[in-house]
Amino acid sequence: MAIAFDRDRGMAMLSLMVRSRLFEQKVEALFSSHEMHGTTHLAIGQEAVHAGVSPALDPNDWIVTTHRCHGHTLAKGSSVEAMLAEFFGLSNGLAKGLGGSMHLLDLEHHNAGSSAVVGSGVALATGMALQLKRMDSPNLVVAFFGDGASNRGVVHESMNMASIWGLPVLFLCEHNLYGMSSCADEMVSVDSIAKRGVAYGIESSSVDGNDIEVVYAAVQDAAAYIHKEGKPYLLETKTYRFSGHSKNDQRVYRTREEERVWSQKDPIKILRDRMVSRGHLTEEEFKRLEVQEQAVLDDIAEHLIKQRHELTLDEAYSYMYADGGSR
Amino acid sequence: MRKLSYREAIREAMVEEMARDEQVVVIGEDVGCYGGCFKVTPGLIERFGTRQVIETPVSEEGLVGVAVGAAMMGMRPIVEIMYGDFSTLAADPIINHAAKMSFMTAGQVSVPMVYRTPMGSGTGAAAQHTQSLEVLFTNVPGLKVIYAATPADAKGLLKSAVRDPGPVIFLEHKLYGTEDIVPEGEYTIPIGQADIKRQGTDVTIVTYGKTVFTAFEAAQILEDDEVSVELVDLRTLRPLDTATILASVRKTGRVVVVHEAPGFGGFAGEVIAQIVEDPATFAALRAPVARVCGKELPTPFNKTLEMQLPPSPHAIVDAVLALFPSAV
Numbered sequence: 175m176a177i178a179f180d181r182d183r184g185m186a187m188l189s190l191m192v193r194s195r196l197f198e199q200k201v202e203a204l205f206s207s208h209e210m211h212g213t214t215h216l217a218i219g220q221e222a223v224h225a226g227v228s229p230a231l232d233p234n235d236w237i238v239t240t241h242r243c244h245g246h247t248l249a250k251g252s253s254v255e256a257m258l259a260e261f262f263g264l265s266n267g268l269a270k271g272l273g274g275s276m277h278l279l280d281l282e283h284h285n286a287g288s289s290a291v292v293g294s295g296v297a298l299a300t301g302m303a304l305q306l307k308r309m310d311s312p313n314l315v316v317a318f319f320g321d322g323a324s325n326r327g328v329v330h331e332s333m334n335m336a337s338i339w340g341l342p343v344l345f346l347c348e349h350n351l352y353g354m355s356s357c358a359d360e361m362v363s364v365d366s367i368a369k370r371g372v373a374y375g376i377e378s379s380s381v382d383g384n385d386i387e388v389v390y391a392a393v394q395d396a397a398a399y400i401h402k403e404g405k406p407y408l409l410e411t412k413t414y415r416f417s418g419h420s421k422n423d424q425r426v427y428r429t430r431e432e433e434r435v436w437s438q439k440d441p442i443k444i445l446r447d448r449m450v451s452r453g454h455l456t457e458e459e460f461k462r463l464e465v466q467e468q469a470v471l472d473d474i475a476e477h478l479i480k481q482r483h484e485l486t487l488d489e490a491y492s493y494m495y496a497d498g499g500s501r
Numbered sequence: 502m503r504k505l506s507y508r509e510a511i512r513e514a515m516v517e518e519m520a521r522d523e524q525v526v527v528i529g530e531d532v533g534c535y536g537g538c539f540k541v542t543p544g545l546i547e548r549f550g551t552r553q554v555i556e557t558p559v560s561e562e563g564l565v566g567v568a569v570g571a572a573m574m575g576m577r578p579i580v581e582i583m584y585g586d587f588s589t590l591a592a593d594p595i596i597n598h599a600a601k602m603s604f605m606t607a608g609q610v611s612v613p614m615v616y617r618t619p620m621g622s623g624t625g626a627a628a629q630h631t632q633s634l635e636v637l638f639t640n641v642p643g644l645k646v647i648y649a650a651t652p653a654d655a656k657g658l659l660k661s662a663v664r665d666p667g668p669v670i671f672l673e674h675k676l677y678g679t680e681d682i683v684p685e686g687e688y689t690i691p692i693g694q695a696d697i698k699r700q701g702t703d704v705t706i707v708t709y710g711k712t713v714f715t716a717f718e719a720a721q722i723l724e725d726d727e728v729s730v731e732l733v734d735l736r737t738l739r740p741l742d743t744a745t746i747l748a749s750v751r752k753t754g755r756v757v758v759v760h761e762a763p764g765f766g767g768f769a770g771e772v773i774a775q776i777v778e779d780p781a782t783f784a785a786l787r788a789p790v791a792r793v794c795g796k797e798l799p800t801p802f803n804k805t806l807e808m809q810l811p812p813s814p815h816a817i818v819d820a821v822l823a824l825f826p827s828a829v
């Protein structure tokens with residue numbers, strides 16, 4: 175069931191979604207102008223899942239993300255500056271420039287990082303939950319994974335372990351219809367990944383991932399279940415990535431018509447319109463919000479572009495072994 | 502004389518083999534309309550259809566295992582795995598099954614599978630997408646391991662790999678756009694033969710894969726120092742063409758082995774062991790053996806750091822010059 179945000183919560187969530195969208199667009203622009211290198215995976219269109227998950231949970235709950243991790247990292251509270259610095263490979267980045275865009279982490283904000291080997295992070299999240307349980311922690315771990323990654327054996331193995339051991343894991347499937355070019359209709363044997371839960375004795379549900387009020391409520395319900403029952407939960411959020419898979423994706427595997435239909439379910443637009451109709455927001459205020467968020471981003475990016483604080487090779491070496499020891 | 506890129510040469514080999522034998526089937530993630538992660542397979546599904554091009558879910562362990570099973574029944578799968586790093590996921594069907602099938606069944610069952618995957622850094626894709634993991638495979642008896650550098654070698658060797666009755670690991674570098682001359686028409690290159698890419702008299706550089714180009718650059722720089730480099734491109738790591746390596750080192754008396762993978766426990770150690778274990782070659786050495794390898798470090802995302810990881814032409818030049826103490 176959806177909940178209706180009050181004005182403050184609505185504004186907070188809308189700002190976060192707008193920041194996430196503008197962040198992605200900024201990154202896209204910086205890649206096209208070759209100011210950033212490597213590759214990147216944008217999640218434009220999936221903002222309701224970014225803002226609807228971590229903010230709905232206890233700040234001390236943990237997340238483990240995927241290659242498409244920018245929005246989740248923002249939603250967990252990371253600074254835009256530390257994130258963008260990582261994309262630029264700078265030593266003031268979240269991982270001092272060693273990880274890059276697919277490996278954002280922020281321990282202070284209980285973001286344990288992401289695996290770019292899709293699906294593998296689900297096992298790590300399950301292990302984190304095992305330790306939380308052993309130590310009688312009241313917190314849980316969110317294991318993000320995509321529809322594509324749901325086909326990795328390790329995801330299934332992890333669900334089974336979480337179930338038999340009663341671990342506090344929120345398996346959060348971000349179902350955006352595609353894994354790279356392959357459509358879930360052809361790659362996943364069931365129409366809803368939530369159905370996987372039955373096989374592992376895990377309670378599950380599937381919700382509209384473009385409606386933040388729905389996602390937010392579902393996440394809170396799932397967390398309440400996990401705490402009360404001492405069991406994991408599988409939540410599927412159905413959404414769509416408006417962007418290509420990674421940079422240079424011509425999107426030959428889907429039609430412009432399909433994209434147009436989904437664009438009408440733009441998660442930002444849905445919340446904005448709802449807030450306007452509730453009298454919580456004016457078009458003017460929304461415009462101002464966008465302009466403000468954009469200005470902050472532009473400032474940070476502009477000042478980072480001029481920086482060149484990079485680790486030296488020797489400093490990089492010092493992180494290879496946990497004891498800082500010899501090569 | 503026509504030129505093809507590395508990726509076009511690999512594609513041409515697949516197209517020719519798929520047209521020749523309908524049992525040759527390309528299997529992998531996003532190998533259909535998307536054309537594969539590094540765009541090696543465009544056009545295949547349009548031409549050969551879903552009987553010969555099978556797109557799979559993100560299930561590396563499963564899909565390679567499925568390819569092994571299909572191969573046991575007569576299919577000749579060419580598996581494409583997006584990044585060599587994911588070989589760690591596919592290790593069970595390759596290492597525990599395909600590699601041992603012929604042996605464990607006393608020759609009754611074989612696995613005519615080709616496992617294609619790219620390795621190496623330089624793409625800004627950070628630590629989990631840039632490793633050089635060839636030694637995962639070279640230490641496993643029962644596997645043949647190819648690592649071609651040039652488009653022409655890639656084409657000829659891939660065709661041989663497809664026709665081989667057992668499992669063949671076919672490693673690719675990521676300089677897919679590199680163009681070079683590729684002979685017209687049908688040809689194969691036998692597995693297990695190194696190629697002397699450049700004749701020389703003073704020092705042998707042994708390498709394979711992407712660092713063939715790095716070594717080539719080093720050889721050109723060394724011309725100015727009047728050092729004549731013989732460049733041996735292994736092309737196949739297992740079975741290793743020891744005869745060609747030994748003959749070259751006996752001729753030049755000096756050897757530097759180069760690869761991008763870290764040196765510790767790396768393939769260079771094996772090449773050097775082969776050289777020093779052979780009494781005649783050992784006796785012919787006029788300087789200690791040397792190797793220039795990738796740094797002992799996971800790949801950093803930061804570009805400046807990433808670029809310092811693989812052997813540079815200058816590091817090779819320095820290593821070579823160090824073998825001529827009097828000349829320095």
Ligand SMILES: Cc1ncc(C[n+]2csc(CCOP(=O)(O)OP(=O)(O)O)c2C)c(N)n1
Binds near residue numbers: 322352
């Ligand atoms: C184990 C593994 N196989 C393949 C890849 C290459 N790859 C990167 S993203 C991706 C698609 C993943 O799809 P999904 O899980 O649905 O996540 P989405 O990209 O839609 O966010 C693939 C196949 C990978 N990173 N890891």
Ligand SMILES: [Mg+2]
Binds near residue numbers: 352354
């Ligand atoms: Mg997906």
